[in-house]
Amino acid sequence: MKAIKLLFISMMLVSYGSFAQEKEAKEEPKAEEHANINKFRQLYQEFSTPNQYRSASGAPGPQYYQQRADYEMDIRLDDENHHIYGYETITYTNNSPDVLDYLWVQLDQNMRAKDSKTPLIEGGGVQPFMQPSGFAGEYLSEPFDGGFNILKVLDKSGNPLKYMINNTMMRVELPSKLKTGKEFEFDIEWDYNINNHVEGRGRSGYEQFPDGHRAYVIAQFYPRMAVYNDVEGWQNSQFYGRDEFALPFGTFEVNITVPADHWLDGTGKLTNRKDVYSKTELARYEQAQKSFENPVVIRTQQEAEKLAMMPGSKSTKTWKLKADYVRDFGWTSSRRYVADAMAVKVGGKDIMAVSIYPPEGNPLWEQWSTKAVAQTLKSYSRMTFDYPYHKAISVHAKNQGMEYPMICWNYGRPDADGNYSDRVKFGMISVIIHEVGHNYFPMIVNSDERQWTWMDEGLNTFVQYVAEQDMGENYPASIEGLDAYPSRRGPAAKIVPYMAGDQRYIAPIMSKGLNTYQFGSNAYGKPGTALNILRETVMGRELFDYSFRTYSQRWMFKHPTPEDFFRTMEDASAMDLDWFWRGWFYTTQFNDMGIESVDKYYVSSEKNQAMKDLQKQRNIDDSRIPQMVYMVKEGSEDYNESLKGQEPSEVVGELKSYLMDNFTASERAAMKSPKFFYEIKVVKPGGLVMPIIIEYTYADGTSETVTHPAEIWRLNDKEVGLSKASTKEIVKIVIDPKLETADVDTSNNTWPAAAEVSKFDQMKK
Numbered sequence: 042m043k044a045i046k047l048l049f050i051s052m053m054l055v056s057y058g059s060f061a062q063e064k065e066a067k068e069e070p071k072a073e074e075h076a077n078i079n080k081f082r083q084l085y086q087e088f089s090t091p092n093q094y095r096s097a098s099g100a101p102g103p104q105y106y107q108q109r110a111d112y113e114m115d116i117r118l119d120d121e122n123h124h125i126y127g128y129e130t131i132t133y134t135n136n137s138p139d140v141l142d143y144l145w146v147q148l149d150q151n152m153r154a155k156d157s158k159t160p161l162i163e164g165g166g167v168q169p170f171m172q173p174s175g176f177a178g179e180y181l182s183e184p185f186d187g188g189f190n191i192l193k194v195l196d197k198s199g200n201p202l203k204y205m206i207n208n209t210m211m212r213v214e215l216p217s218k219l220k221t222g223k224e225f226e227f228d229i230e231w232d233y234n235i236n237n238h239v240e241g242r243g244r245s246g247y248e249q250f251p252d253g254h255r256a257y258v259i260a261q262f263y264p265r266m267a268v269y270n271d272v273e274g275w276q277n278s279q280f281y282g283r284d285e286f287a288l289p290f291g292t293f294e295v296n297i298t299v300p301a302d303h304w305l306d307g308t309g310k311l312t313n314r315k316d317v318y319s320k321t322e323l324a325r326y327e328q329a330q331k332s333f334e335n336p337v338v339i340r341t342q343q344e345a346e347k348l349a350m351m352p353g354s355k356s357t358k359t360w361k362l363k364a365d366y367v368r369d370f371g372w373t374s375s376r377r378y379v380a381d382a383m384a385v386k387v388g389g390k391d392i393m394a395v396s397i398y399p400p401e402g403n404p405l406w407e408q409w410s411t412k413a414v415a416q417t418l419k420s421y422s423r424m425t426f427d428y429p430y431h432k433a434i435s436v437h438a439k440n441q442g443m444e445y446p447m448i449c450w451n452y453g454r455p456d457a458d459g460n461y462s463d464r465v466k467f468g469m470i471s472v473i474i475h476e477v478g479h480n481y482f483p484m485i486v487n488s489d490e491r492q493w494t495w496m497d498e499g500l501n502t503f504v505q506y507v508a509e510q511d512m513g514e515n516y517p518a519s520i521e522g523l524d525a526y527p528s529r530r531g532p533a534a535k536i537v538p539y540m541a542g543d544q545r546y547i548a549p550i551m552s553k554g555l556n557t558y559q560f561g562s563n564a565y566g567k568p569g570t571a572l573n574i575l576r577e578t579v580m581g582r583e584l585f586d587y588s589f590r591t592y593s594q595r596w597m598f599k600h601p602t603p604e605d606f607f608r609t610m611e612d613a614s615a616m617d618l619d620w621f622w623r624g625w626f627y628t629t630q631f632n633d634m635g636i637e638s639v640d641k642y643y644v645s646s647e648k649n650q651a652m653k654d655l656q657k658q659r660n661i662d663d664s665r666i667p668q669m670v671y672m673v674k675e676g677s678e679d680y681n682e683s684l685k686g687q688e689p690s691e692v693v694g695e696l697k698s699y700l701m702d703n704f705t706a707s708e709r710a711a712m713k714s715p716k717f718f719y720e721i722k723v724v725k726p727g728g729l730v731m732p733i734i735i736e737y738t739y740a741d742g743t744s745e746t747v748t749h750p751a752e753i754w755r756l757n758d759k760e761v762g763l764s765k766a767s768t769k770e771i772v773k774i775v776i777d778p779k780l781e782t783a784d785v786d787t788s789n790n791t792w793p794a795a796a797e798v799s800k801f802d803q804m805k806k
């Protein structure tokens with residue numbers, strides 16, 4: 042009997058519900074509410090189909106392959122003429138199932154060639170104001186001749202190979218087809234003029250000091266193999282200067298000859314330390330290998346300054362470096378360098394954290410650089426995998442922030458008198474954490490930077506934030522006078538100005554870097570913040586961290602795509618995050634939520650207007666209506682004061698007998714006894730879907746926070762109603778009380794509406 046009655050009621054309510062929806066749909070047939078653009082639809086159209094190379098789980102598939110390029114190089118630096126000479130032997134291994142007719146080699150320095158196309162794709166017109174150096178560069182000086190001179194391209198037997206240079210890419214014709222599993226060895230000889238990176242910008246070059254000496258940070262200095270893989274074929278998209286690099290892994294054996302008084306370091310193990318270090322320097326280095334708390338200076342500031350006062354050495358030394366499995370090679374050299382190092386324990390192994398800087402970097406650099414390197418290795422290893430290399434070097438180069446395997450260039454220079462502001466100090470520590478962090482993304486988790494800037498910059502910016510907070514905790518002296526490390530990116534609220542900005546100048550994260558506006562916010566800030574929100578607010582740390590580590594470890598020393606990341610995060614967590622990827626990565630929508638209304642309801646046994654309307658509409662007579670629990674809105678025509686704060690089972694007899702019939706006395710005693718019922722209408726004028734985090738404050742001063750998953754928006758993207766029952770009266774409701782969701786307008790987030798005064802404050806901001 043009871044079962045039949047319940048069935049009738051539920052059928053009636055279902056039909057009432059669908060009637061209401063139908064009516065709404067007829068009144069407002071909005072195309073955007075159509076299922077095809079539902080924000081929770083699966084990402085099948087955007088994602089490529091999984092295959093034997095890349096699995097649907099986001100892991101490398103059973104047939105996953107990657108190419109290999111091994112290099113042997115002899116490099117000579119002509120310091121006086123800032124010119125570089127190189128000879129390399131590349132052994133290229135074709136692990137793909139495809140037969141190759143030619144190879145593509147990257148000639149990145151050709152971006153600085155006289156006939157470079159880079160200046161010709163700038164359509165911004167005349168700049169209204171320029172620095173003298175910029176003006177001179179644009180209008181007065183002849184273009185710098187910094188492209189590669191390719192002198193020879195030879196096969197193993199010394200026969201010339203046919204090649205063709207298309208701007209920054211060189212196609213080398215293979216004498217015979219390169220089949221699966223086979224390798225091809227060839228030589229390239231080249232030279233080029235090194236640019237002044239302080240004057241002309243750029244990721245490598247030299248800085249000229251007033252004493253006549255220079256410091257070199259050298260990268261993209263050799264013709265580098267392009268990537269060939271299952272998603273791009275040859276990644277031979279031209280280098281215009283912004284989108285970085287895509288490179289295969291391989292072994293590097295590099296001999297670099299520089300003036301004998303230079304200090305040099307680079308990617309790989311120094312295999313002839315005894316030939317290039319003095320006895321004193323060797324002894325200091327051995328001491329540094331045992332120092333875990335503080336760096337040990339290997340070449341002192343005094344020693345560097347003494348060398349800088351003399352004319353440069355005419356004799357040379359050759360530094361030999363060997364790296365086992367890296368995607369690139371960078372190095373630095375100068376007679377003006379100070380160097381220090383300390384050991385860091387990561388995963389049971391001792392890693393050397395190293396800093397190299399001209400005296401101009403002190404006193405800041407001797408104090409914080411090596412410690413920032415050490416903190417980076419610890420934090421990133423915790424979030425991803427144990428750092429696999431034996432060292433990580435931070436080099437101070439003016440205005441630079443650039444990364445290579447085991448070595449990176451970083452800015453942060455005190456004034457001439459040695460003073461520095463907090464801005465310079467935290468800028469320096471942050472850039473070191475960021476660039477050393479790039480060892481993980483993209484040097485080891487080797488994504489395609491040319492195509493997807495966010496895959497290394499966004500992931501790296503996210504872990505950078507975690508490491509910065511660790512830095513503040515583990516080295517309290519670094520944040521003297523502050524509660525926490527002042528991270529520039531990471532917290533949700535910091536991305537609001539960008540998200541709320543002019544839509545004409547915002548591109549989705551899933552865009553090629555070259556084609557985006559506001560590059561820093563697009564490729565660093567927004568994805569970094571999105572991942573922080575995903576971790577703190579959507580997934581929680583445990584699920585996020587496990588999934589993020591799974592991605593990092595699955596793709597360590599491999600080439601992941603965006604889908605591999607998106608899929609792994611879902612695969613390892615049992616969370617459908619398609620809505621999150623869609624909103625944050627594929628659109629430029631922003632989050633804006635607000636409280637539209639809050640209504641109080643009480644329980645009544647008297648038929649209310651909603652039931653009367655339904656009866657009339659469906660022609661149902663009273664005999665077919667069982668006793669219901671009627672919800673009556675305060676202030677409505679059904680409402681009277683006597684309903685306020687009543688116990689529901691005292692008001693509705695049928696409810697009381699239902700409870701008596703179906704529950705034991707102890708079960709009934711354990712039941713809640715709400716007297717206040719609230720309906721909170723939340724509106725979402727912003728397009729982005731996010732969880733609703735809502736804080737209720739009760740009359741007795743206590744409060745409670747409830748998080749509704751983003752799926753609450755799955756059937757209505759504009760407005761939802763929350764129902765909340767309580768034994769205590771609610772006096773205040775706030776959406777997103779801790780500013781976790783990057784809500785662009787918080788003036789509508791509070792009920793009762795925040796006072797006019799605070800609105801005025803917000804406008805002033």
Ligand SMILES: [Zn+2]
Nearest residue numbers: 475479498501
């Ligand atoms: Zn970066």
